[in-house]
Amino acid sequence: MDTQRIAHLIDLEKLPLDRLDSDDYAQVVAAAQAELDVDGCTVIKGFLRSEALPQLSKEITTIRPQLHESLIDINPYFSEGDPLLPHDHPVNTFIERSGGFIPRDAFNPTSDFEAVYQNPAFLSFLSDCLNVPEVHCFADPLAGLTINVLDSGQQFAWHFDTNDFAVTCLIDESKEGGLFEYSPGIRSDGTENFAGIAEVLADRPAGRASVKTLELHPGDLQIFRGRNSVHRVTRVGVESTTRNTAVFAYTEEAGVIGRLERTYQLFGRVLPAHQEAERQRVRSDCLKD
Ligand SMILES: O=C(O)CCC(=O)C(=O)O
Numbered sequence: 128m129d130t131q132r133i134a135h136l137i138d139l140e141k142l143p144l145d146r147l148d149s150d151d152y153a154q155v156v157a158a159a160q161a162e163l164d165v166d167g168c169t170v171i172k173g174f175l176r177s178e179a180l181p182q183l184s185k186e187i188t189t190i191r192p193q194l195h196e197s198l199i200d201i202n203p204y205f206s207e208g209d210p211l212l213p214h215d216h217p218v219n220t221f222i223e224r225s226g227g228f229i230p231r232d233a234f235n236p237t238s239d240f241e242a243v244y245q246n247p248a249f250l251s252f253l254s255d256c257l258n259v260p261e262v263h264c265f266a267d268p269l270a271g272l273t274i275n276v277l278d279s280g281q282q283f284a285w286h287f288d289t290n291d292f293a294v295t296c297l298i299d300e301s302k303e304g305g306l307f308e309y310s311p312g313i314r315s316d317g318t319e320n321f322a323g324i325a326e327v328l329a330d331r332p333a334g335r336a337s338v339k340t341l342e343l344h345p346g347d348l349q350i351f352r353g354r355n356s357v358h359r360v361t362r363v364g365v366e367s368t369t370r371n372t373a374v375f376a377y378t379e380e381a382g383v384i385g386r387l388e389r390t391y392q393l394f395g396r397v398l399p400a401h402q403e404a405e406r407q408r409v410r411s412d413c414l415k416d
């Protein structure tokens with residue numbers, strides 16, 4: 128598989144993507160699988176070479192004009208509140224989510240970010256770690272590859288992800304705040320554990336006791352199963368530098384495109400591909416256009 132293109136970006140000593148049959152590779156995968164099994168999260172420290180980081184950081188500065196920012200209050204489920212539930216129930220607990228995304232169509236097709244995101248050996252590595260037959264690049268023309276930007280004073284409130292897994296790589300760290308916190312397996316299929324989640328949202332001791340904080344540095348790769356682990360990025364300090372994370376989005380099926388409403392929410396616009404995908408969905412639902 129073609130690892131030439133990414134050899135100057137990824138530390139192949141640490142993650143031997145050029146030797147998928149080697150014992151070294153098998154060991155990295157086994158360690159990642161074990162951590163994912165225990166608490167749904169694993170970090171490959173120094174995944175990107177430190178020499179490559181200034182150039183990647185510069186690329187983000189170049190495409191930053193395409194940033195779409197938003198400021199909304201969200202509950203952990205990205206849903207509406209429920210007036211029939213108590214006001215301090217997690218469904219009725221809305222917290223600020225500020226920040227923005229640089230969409231995929233802002234990247235040059237020859238971008239180093241694109242090269243890592245689409246690299247076949249990297250995709251094999253992810254499917255090996257996640258124990259799934261295959262992973263495919265998210266076919267969404269805006270959401271497949273993004274930079275999540277948190278400027279000074281911004282934060283990403285507690286939430287559960289809608290995707291089964293997330294693959295992210297910190298490029299620029301904030302000098303203060305901007306920490307990734309998560310409560311591993313606080314809910315499970317069939318058990319919502321609203322009481323436990325309320326403790327976390329309120330920052331009470333019982334909640335804090337279940338929370339882990341990741342020690343992340345630029346170049347570290349994080350693989351995270353966020354369906355059952357409520358998580359957040361803490362507020363970036365008001366005097367701090369911007370926190371930039373590359374978000375590599377994948378799906379288990381090929382050809383998946385995001386929903387219209389969610390796309391508007393995240394990027395403030397949609398492309399013809401989103402409208403066409405929505406029409407196809409309506410048709411396959413056997414409903415009239
Ligand atoms: O920026 C990050 O580290 C992750 C943010 C997050 O939780 C998400 O995009 O769902």
Ligand SMILES: [Fe+2]
Nearest residue numbers: 287288353358
């Ligand atoms: Fe998330």
